[in-house]
Each structure stands twice: as structure tokens, then as C-alpha cells.
Amino acid sequence: MDLNELLQQLSPTDLQQVSLPHYLLGSFRRKSISFYNGLTDEHTIVYWFQSRTFTLDLRLSDARFTPITERQGWIGDTVWDHAQQLLSWEVQQSYQPRIQWPEPATLHAVGNCLLEFSPSNAYVEDWRQLSHTGPLLGLRLYQVQHLGNGEVCAMDGGLIMAGEHIAYAQSRLPQIQDILSNFFRLDQALAQNVINEAEIESYEVSVALNSQKIQYSTQSQHVGESIKLNDFELNDQGIITQIRQIHGEDYRCYFQLDLYQPEFQFVRESNTSDASHHWLQQEQDHLLKNAQVVE
Known part of the structure; x- marks a missing residue:
């Protein structure tokens, strides 16, 4: 689905x-x-x-x-x-x-x-x-399973949908991430040939704004592609899974539901005093003449 x-x-x-x-x-x-x-x-x-x-x-x-x-x-x-x-x-x-x-x-x-x-x-x-308004969803990735050999390993990541915007994160496979445990900087690890660029770049954080097209990502080759929003399953125990490719191989990703609201009003105004409301209305010819919403 x-x-x-x-x-x-x-x-x-x-x-x-x-x-x-x-x-x-x-x-x-x-x-x-x-x-x-x-x-x-x-x-x-x-x-x-x-x-x-x-x-x-x-x-x-x-x-x-x-x-x-x-x-x-x-x-x-x-x-x-x-x-x-x-x-x-x-x-x-x-x-x-x-x-x-x-x-x-x-x-x-x-x-x-x-x-x-x-x-x-x-x-x-x-x-x-x-x-502005729309669904608010948080799915937290906690493990993946290789579909070929059945091996299961812990992973970190998640998907957040906030109205019309979506972000997805997925950590490196543990055997790759462990290589970096003794390094302070990525360029040091790369210079010592203990890790290659593809392995570094395998940590994904992608952002799709106003559509399902990725506009920004740690994996630059995916910019302009559709963020993956299919191949989900929900079993009787409430576990959510999705089939995704990692390093060119198929994995089943396991998610926990963190938050879901089908129609959420995102906070875009803050509270203030009645006196401040009156002040803004009284002085709006000057204060609001050039004001606009900046996002």
C-alpha cells in the first residue's frame, strides 16, 4: 500500500x-x-x-x-x-x-x-x-531485515509528514557506521581509506517540500526524485513495514508509530496581551504596511 x-x-x-x-x-x-x-x-x-x-x-x-x-x-x-x-x-x-x-x-x-x-x-x-494544516505523521525506524538472507540489524531513522512537507532519515548499516566510531571527522576516515564516499553518503536525510519530489538531501543523486511513499504494510500487531533498497539490495524496514493526526493545525500565531492586540490595530498603518508572512 x-x-x-x-x-x-x-x-x-x-x-x-x-x-x-x-x-x-x-x-x-x-x-x-x-x-x-x-x-x-x-x-x-x-x-x-x-x-x-x-x-x-x-x-x-x-x-x-x-x-x-x-x-x-x-x-x-x-x-x-x-x-x-x-x-x-x-x-x-x-x-x-x-x-x-x-x-x-x-x-x-x-x-x-x-x-x-x-x-x-x-x-x-x-x-x-x-x-499550515494537514496530516501530522511520525514513523520511527528501528530495524531492517535483508530480504535475501533474512539478517536483521538495528537501524535508526524515521519519516515525518507535516502537512504538505515530508522528511525521511535512514542511518548507515551498522557495519559501516561502526567504522566511524574512532574518528572525529569524515575527511580523516576517508583519507585513511577505511571508508569510501558511497559508504559515507549512505546516511540519508531527504526533504520534500510542497510535493513528493526531494529538493534537498545528503544523497544529492536523489534530488528531483520522488520520495518513496509506497510498499508499506501494516500487520495485525500494528507493526509498520516498508520495502526499501539499501546499497542496491532489498530490505524490509520496521517502523513504530510515534504520532499521527489526520488534520493538524500547525501553530503559526502566538499568544499576546489584549493591550498588544489593541496596539497593533491602532498602529497598523505603519507597522503592517510592509509586513508579510515569511517562511
């Missing part, structure tokens, strides 16, 4: 199970990052997709020509500290062999803008919610 057929068989998640603030759910584009030294980057391609318990992240300096060893992408468990209002991530397997964003984050939402501050004041990131 395809993804739409699968969705028709899933039961909606009780939103009371979602400990994250709802303004964090969805798909976000980074508009900018500003550093403590006064520098600002408005050009690096960065996307963040958020489900109930996990995050997908993709970062590319160039849409098609980021060097293989410089690409960034990861999937991680999302940890929300309600008492301190801190968001952090536990990343077991990343495209890079090191954790490049070690600090937790404090967050402040204004409209469709989500500001992420590092506690050390090293940087602030300006994220924009891209999703």
Missing part, C-alpha cells in the same frame, strides 16, 4: 501524550543563525522536522554541491525539560561522526517564528514554521 492508504488504517494519537509544546511540531526552515562574534549566516540550507519524540535535521552549505564530508544530517530523540523550558537531543547516529550541536536550546515563539537561543549565548537561530 502507499502512504495515503496506510494513513487510513491508523488511529489518531491522543495529543495529551505529546509533552512538547505544540508550537514545536511540524516543519521548520532556518532563516538565519547569528553568532556571538557578530556574524550572521542567512544562506546555509537547514531544515528541522519535529514529531512527538524525535527530530530530523538536514544542513547543507549548497543545495547540490556540498562536499560529501561536509554534509550534516541526523535523527535524534527529543528531550523536553518542562521545568527549565529547555529542549535537547540525544543523537546515537549522525551523518557526521561527532555531535556538532552539543548545547540544549531555549525557545521563544512569536507568530510563525521560532527563536532558538543557546544557553551559552554562542548563537541564536531564527526558524520559520512551514506547515
Whole structure:
């Protein structure tokens, strides 16, 4: 079955199970990052997709020509500290062999803008919610089975659908990922010939915006292709599987349902006081004359 057929068989998640603030759910584009030294980057391609318990992240300096060893992408468990209002991530397997964003984050939402501050004041990131309404789905990949020899191995990954936008992540096979355990940088591993470029690039994070066509990916050869949304199965125990190719061979991928809402209203406005509403209405001729939604 395809993804739409699968969705028709899933039961909606009780939103009371979602400990994250709802303004964090969805798909976000980074508009900018500003550093403590006064520098600002408005050009690096960065996307963040958020489900109930996990995050997908993709970062590319160039849409098609980021060097293989410089690409960034990861999937991680999302940890929300309600008492301190801190968001952090536990990343077991990343495209890079090191954790490049070690600090937790404090967050402040204004409209469709989500500001992420590092506690050390090293940087602030300006994220924009891209999703409006539609299905919100999170599927967490936890293992794969080789269809030829039946071998089962643990894998990390997942699929998040947020309205009209979709992201998919899939870690490297364990025997490839283990090679990188003693390296801090991918170029070091490549220079020592312990891993090749195809094995490095086998860590996938792909993003499809406004359609099923992949627009950005750690696997640049897939840009422009349709993101794979067929060959799903749902068994009597509620286990979701999908047949996918990994290194040219067929595998059955196993997913756990993390979150499903058939029609979710993504948060694009924030609360404020009655006085602020009055102020904006009173001063709108000046304040709103050149204002527009920026995503």
C-alpha cells in the first residue's frame, strides 16, 4: 500500500501524550543563525522536522554541491525539560561522526517564528514554521531485515509528514557506521581509506517540500526524485513495514508509530496581551504596511 492508504488504517494519537509544546511540531526552515562574534549566516540550507519524540535535521552549505564530508544530517530523540523550558537531543547516529550541536536550546515563539537561543549565548537561530494544516505523521525506524538472507540489524531513522512537507532519515548499516566510531571527522576516515564516499553518503536525510519530489538531501543523486511513499504494510500487531533498497539490495524496514493526526493545525500565531492586540490595530498603518508572512 502507499502512504495515503496506510494513513487510513491508523488511529489518531491522543495529543495529551505529546509533552512538547505544540508550537514545536511540524516543519521548520532556518532563516538565519547569528553568532556571538557578530556574524550572521542567512544562506546555509537547514531544515528541522519535529514529531512527538524525535527530530530530523538536514544542513547543507549548497543545495547540490556540498562536499560529501561536509554534509550534516541526523535523527535524534527529543528531550523536553518542562521545568527549565529547555529542549535537547540525544543523537546515537549522525551523518557526521561527532555531535556538532552539543548545547540544549531555549525557545521563544512569536507568530510563525521560532527563536532558538543557546544557553551559552554562542548563537541564536531564527526558524520559520512551514506547515499550515494537514496530516501530522511520525514513523520511527528501528530495524531492517535483508530480504535475501533474512539478517536483521538495528537501524535508526524515521519519516515525518507535516502537512504538505515530508522528511525521511535512514542511518548507515551498522557495519559501516561502526567504522566511524574512532574518528572525529569524515575527511580523516576517508583519507585513511577505511571508508569510501558511497559508504559515507549512505546516511540519508531527504526533504520534500510542497510535493513528493526531494529538493534537498545528503544523497544529492536523489534530488528531483520522488520520495518513496509506497510498499508499506501494516500487520495485525500494528507493526509498520516498508520495502526499501539499501546499497542496491532489498530490505524490509520496521517502523513504530510515534504520532499521527489526520488534520493538524500547525501553530503559526502566538499568544499576546489584549493591550498588544489593541496596539497593533491602532498602529497598523505603519507597522503592517510592509509586513508579510515569511517562511
